[in-house]
Amino acid sequence: MKKLHHEYRLGATLVGLALIGLAGFARADIKDYEFQLVEPAVAVGKDKVVAVRLVNKTTGKPVPDAVIFATRLDMAPEGMPEMGTKIVPEPGGEPGNYRFKAAFGMEGKWLLSLGAKVQGETGTVESKLVITARK
Numbered sequence: 001m002k003k004l005h006h007e008y009r010l011g012a013t014l015v016g017l018a019l020i021g022l023a024g025f026a027r028a029d030i031k032d033y034e035f036q037l038v039e040p041a042v043a044v045g046k047d048k049v050v051a052v053r054l055v056n057k058t059t060g061k062p063v064p065d066a067v068i069f070a071t072r073l074d075m076a077p078e079g080m081p082e083m084g085t086k087i088v089p090e091p092g093g094e095p096g097n098y099r100f101k102a103a104f105g106m107e108g109k110w111l112l113s114l115g116a117k118v119q120g121e122t123g124t125v126e127s128k129l130v131i132t133a134r135k
Helices: 002-023
Strands: 033-037 041-043 045-056 067-075 080-085 087-090 097-104 108-117 125-134
Touching: 033 108, 033 125, 041 045, 045 108, 045 125, 067 087, 067 097, 080 097
Parallel strands: 041 125
Antiparallel strands: 033 045, 045 097, 067 080, 067 108, 087 097, 108 125
């Protein structure tokens, strides 16, 4: 009887330790992530760099090593969604910051649309950010 009691205690202890260990691996919801513009304005012209930061909204910490698979830059906020421009990933920057090079052909508001996968999370972070191009 005493042996059975000790086995029960050992089993309960192991289950408790496993639950504590799993708590450290709890993942955030994909809605807890967002892109933010590092600078909301850029000068009109070719080869302008736009930087965004991917952050976990609950912790405020930047999220490095995300895989950005969808990018689009157009003038939809100005009623001209057909006026798009090529956007190219640019290396460099701090962890959690992602840089892109693009040509801003005219003044106005430009919509940057992004889609990304965060490692260890299911779902996609999607974001639409408005950048103002000025002379």
